[in-house]
Amino acid sequence: MPEAASAAATRATIGDSEFDRDTALTLREPGVYDIDLSAGWTIISAVNGGYLLAVLGRALAHALPHADPFTISAHYLTASAPGPAVVRTDIVRTGRTLSTGQASLFQYDEQGREVERIRVLASYGDLDSLPDDIRTTAEPPAIPPLEQCFGPADSPAPVPGSSAITDRLMLKLDPSTLGWALGAPSGNGEMRAWFGLADGRDADPFSLLLAVDALPPTAFEIGLSGWVPTVELTVHVRCRPAPGPLRVSITTRNLAGGFLEEDAEVWDGADRLVAQSRQLARVRLG
Amino acid sequence: MPEAASAAATRATIGDSEFDRDTALTLREPGVYDIDLSAGWTIISAVNGGYLLAVLGRALAHALPHADPFTISAHYLTASAPGPAVVRTDIVRTGRTLSTGQASLFQYDEQGREVERIRVLASYGDLDSLPDDIRTTAEPPAIPPLEQCFGPADSPAPVPGSSAITDRLMLKLDPSTLGWALGAPSGNGEMRAWFGLADGRDADPFSLLLAVDALPPTAFEIGLSGWVPTVELTVHVRCRPAPGPLRVSITTRNLAGGFLEEDAEVWDGADRLVAQSRQLARVRLG
Numbered sequence: 001m002p003e004a005a006s007a008a009a010t011r012a013t014i015g016d017s018e019f020d021r022d023t024a025l026t027l028r029e030p031g032v033y034d035i036d037l038s039a040g041w042t043i044i045s046a047v048n049g050g051y052l053l054a055v056l057g058r059a060l061a062h063a064l065p066h067a068d069p070f071t072i073s074a075h076y077l078t079a080s081a082p083g084p085a086v087v088r089t090d091i092v093r094t095g096r097t098l099s100t101g102q103a104s105l106f107q108y109d110e111q112g113r114e115v116e117r118i119r120v121l122a123s124y125g126d127l128d129s130l131p132d133d134i135r136t137t138a139e140p141p142a143i144p145p146l147e148q149c150f151g152p153a154d155s156p157a158p159v160p161g162s163s164a165i166t167d168r169l170m171l172k173l174d175p176s177t178l179g180w181a182l183g184a185p186s187g188n189g190e191m192r193a194w195f196g197l198a199d200g201r202d203a204d205p206f207s208l209l210l211a212v213d214a215l216p217p218t219a220f221e222i223g224l225s226g227w228v229p230t231v232e233l234t235v236h237v238r239c240r241p242a243p244g245p246l247r248v249s250i251t252t253r254n255l256a257g258g259f260l261e262e263d264a265e266v267w268d269g270a271d272r273l274v275a276q277s278r279q280l281a282r283v284r285l286g
Numbered sequence: 287m288p289e290a291a292s293a294a295a296t297r298a299t300i301g302d303s304e305f306d307r308d309t310a311l312t313l314r315e316p317g318v319y320d321i322d323l324s325a326g327w328t329i330i331s332a333v334n335g336g337y338l339l340a341v342l343g344r345a346l347a348h349a350l351p352h353a354d355p356f357t358i359s360a361h362y363l364t365a366s367a368p369g370p371a372v373v374r375t376d377i378v379r380t381g382r383t384l385s386t387g388q389a390s391l392f393q394y395d396e397q398g399r400e401v402e403r404i405r406v407l408a409s410y411g412d413l414d415s416l417p418d419d420i421r422t423t424a425e426p427p428a429i430p431p432l433e434q435c436f437g438p439a440d441s442p443a444p445v446p447g448s449s450a451i452t453d454r455l456m457l458k459l460d461p462s463t464l465g466w467a468l469g470a471p472s473g474n475g476e477m478r479a480w481f482g483l484a485d486g487r488d489a490d491p492f493s494l495l496l497a498v499d500a501l502p503p504t505a506f507e508i509g510l511s512g513w514v515p516t517v518e519l520t521v522h523v524r525c526r527p528a529p530g531p532l533r534v535s536i537t538t539r540n541l542a543g544g545f546l547e548e549d550a551e552v553w554d555g556a557d558r559l560v561a562q563s564r565q566l567a568r569v570r571l572g
Contacts, residue, residue: 073359130543253424257416
């Protein structure tokens with residue numbers, strides 16, 4: 001099958017993809033890392049919060065004795081822009097099975113002073129050391145086969161909110177959560193999609209940090225438009241994902257007082273719940 | 287009504303209750319606070335994680351220009367014991383509507399050196415300034431009336447796991463999530479209860495931080511016993527609670543690899559979803 005062989009040859013791998021290059025950090029001194037935030041992961045002009053979390057996650061994986069983020073909590077302070085940034089890490093505690101660290105991402109103002117963009121606290125471990133027990137009652141999301149879902153490339157006109165990041169993602173939305181794009185939001189705070197990286201790189205714990213914040217806001221299906229900036233986002237990585245596309249399901253149950261929560265679940269091709277996340281975001285009521 | 291008047295006279299109020307006294311901090315120097323952790327909030331010999339979060343929450347409320355925790359993320363490092371502790375806070379960013387801070391709770395080892403117990407990141411605001419919009423699809427938990435629920439005092443024998451904290455709480459568990467106490471766990475990762483403070487003090491944002499971590503572990507109803515230590519706990523306070531008892535519903539959907547999540551919702555008497563939380567905890571499989 002020459003065609004399949006050719007596709008396999010051009011498929012990016014973990015460690016050698018656009019996502020890996022754009023989240024790679026340069027060690028400046030122990031615990032301090034430089035990075036040039038890529039314009040490729042922007043929505044309109046803002047750098048995607050999941051991409052930024054992956055950058056911080058990789059810095060902590062280097063700084064801590066454990067490599068896998070088990071739980072990472074990020075508070076978003078100011079909006080990041082493409083360009084130079086520095087990540088400063090701090091080891092809070094190292095243990096046998098879990099280590100905890102802190103990291104902050106800074107950019108520079110006109111005077112060259114550091115401005116903090118995001119601060120995170122995270123506990124890391126070794127996903128491969130976990131026992132195989134599973135007593136999960138959660139069910140994978142009901143989402144049609146990938147071929148029956150739709151992405152920006154399937155649209156005759158640009159989808160509202162299309163941005164540089166859409167070129168880097170394989171994002172196919174469940175038609176039942178796509179009403180907003182057709183001017184007919186369902187009113188339900190739900191968003192579901194097949195998710196992958198456009199260059200075919202398989203998922204790993206760091207791309208899971210991107211996956212939970214890469215779908216259109218659930219607020220769109222509730223009938224709101226405009227920016228939904230994240231205040232806080234916590235991700236639990238529960239299992240190393242199997243190769244192949246992921247299913248991401250996001251739910252909002254409580255929109256009140258100008259804030260909403262987004263609860264995300266990420267499922268892999270082996271029907272394992274590989275990540276759970278919750279974020280608190282602001283909404284602009286229109 | 288002399289009886290009612292007498293009950294009202296002995297009922298504790300916000301600011302003047304055992305919970306307030308046991309979470310009160312003494313300012314040592316700007317941003318640094320001393321406290322003697324009370325033995326009254328222990329489960330077996332460990333200090334309850336929700337009580338500790340309330341202590342840290344009050345320290346940040348003093349240190350930051352905003353008084354109400356909107357989202358607070360705690361990573362639990364080492365087990366706390368009753369006795370002296372110090373809370374060190376750091377202002378991360380102050381804004382018009384939200385301020386972000388960090389706080390750590392330390393105790394002392396035999397040599398008098400500080401050992402970090404918990405580190406938190408939190409964003410604070412003013413709950414009273416939020417607009418009244420509510421577009422919530424979440425429903426209050428199905429829980430029987432308070433008179434049909436059961437607490438430790440209703441048991442002829444001590445309930446497994448009874449501890450000092452049970453004397454300070456008004457905790458009445460939904461009989462359908464009490465199977466574990468009778469040796470017949472349901473197998474569902476659910477725990478529901480009416481919650482209040484035993485001295486009648488009404489709820490406020492700080493007691494909500496306690497409420498989300500005060501029920502027996504959902505793991506008991508899944509058929510596990512033993513300690514379920516919290517690794518990370520994030521709470522979103524969404525609304526100032528109305529007076530009267532709260533309903534707390536906790537759900538676990540994914541027990542895998544020796545970890546589980548506990549998702550809590552707290553509802554007030556006005557049927558408002560006043561807090562949401564998620565924690566990642568370790569389980570000992572037995």
